[in-house]
Amino acid sequence: MELTTGAILRRITETPLSTAAHKLATIILDRIAWKDGYNGLERGTAAFTLAHLAEKMDVSRQHLTALLAELAASGLALVRWKPNGKFAPWLFRFGGQEEADAPADVVSASGDTSLSRDSKNKTIFAGRIEIGAGTNVYRTPWAELINAAKASLACWNVDTQVIWERFLAFNQTRGNAAVPAGFLLGFMRKWRRPASSLTSDLKVERQTGSIDHDPVMVLALPAPIQNRHFHQSDLERLIGRHGYEKRVQDMQSRFKTNRFAACLAVHGTAVSVGEILA
Template sequence: MELTTGAILRRITQTPLSAAAHKLATIILDGIAWKDGYNGLERGTAAFTLGSLADKMGVPRQHLNLLLAELASSALGLFRSKPHGKFAPWLFRFGAVDNLEPEPNHVSATDDTSLSSESKNKMMFVGKIEIRAVSNVHRTPWGDLIKAAKTALPCWNVDTQVIWDAFRSFNQARGNAEVPAGYLLGFMRKWRAKPNQATAGEIRGAAGHNPTPQETEIIDMIKAAPITNRHFHASDLCRAIGSAAYAGRVLAISAQYGCSTFTATLVVHGQAVLEGEITR
């Protein structure tokens, strides 16, 4: 039997579970990919961090683990794995419903198959991408797709704008003015940047373009404040100088170097570390 939203939802409602576990199962169902490649996932798989699931459920992490254990031991057979490293999202599947038996007395209505039939729920990396058209990814149709697809890919913790800048630079270095949209997903799947290399300037260098003096200056400042600690650095610096001053610095750096807000934020953090305003 072909998996559908309605079929799995019926199995969820027919399975004896606590009310909270039923809610968690439907949240996971809502995130399932119904087409191979959607969100960078295999068909039938959903990706979440435990923190995001706890927030959606409104429960502590300890309670969430109990609910996940309940689903795992139930007839749904929920199982999870983390194949992309410690800090990547967990991948979830309803193992017991991957091979559902036919249900002759229950015919799925049209709305049961909405997730697998509507184009908005499929990976829409189709068409052509003009490499030199727009530098701001959020002014293109590709921004939301990159954000959705990267959740289970090696670049899951890299800013969407940085991925876009890297992709454009990679193709510009090869003289490509236009490429199939599928190349973007392939580029994300092969991402190999280290945490402190996740800037447009460094990726340009890796793609065959020697960094300019300005790019080198940006890289050196960013290295003083590793990307993995950026949230702590932001909080520390806001406490030290105030939120308004912090936002002003980011805007000033973005205007000075012509870089994305994400890159400018890392530069501000690096400058603050170098000047002793915050610690590394």
């Protein structure tokens, strides 16, 4: 199947499907990205959560699952996968191969008037971002772009203002006064930890009671263990190797704990006060 709006739409109309499945296919088609990087997606893919699709279709999740199975088994060969974790959106693609002679940057046929051709449906990170330009993202041109791009990324459920503030903080700690706009998309793609995961971890720990009587664990909680090497590098760049070692030793002395736990507590404290990012 040639990956253009017109080609897929013609295939949808020619494929024997239920009325609801036809509607679902056109909803997915309307959100497909036609160039790599638009909306943070690869060319030919669309991103939705199942809850969002069910709401747009006004059907139950069970009915939606049946419709997706119908599209997958049909000539449209719809496939879906979830590369960014349990709570991230699903990515969708209609099956078939692009024609060998189709140009790499094809958007659609010249006679196709679908809204998918309009630039307003695309996300392009161009220009430069002034790091000291202000803290309210909604007073900048970047809020709409962040909202569009995060839909398919690991930070899909993080508030746009939070993403913006962490991006500014990330660059400020590195002394960057201005960066290419593409750095913002790259920062979002490498999002280390969704904001909701910290809350989930805290709830689990509180339920087990494992941190209530351990002040070191309380201090360490904002900094996940899997990122500890990043946190150490970030802190050493900020306060120097000697300053980092002094903090760890002070933490060990204060709580009579081992070096590993002391390092995590130092990292967690730094995240809590905004010196480094989680």
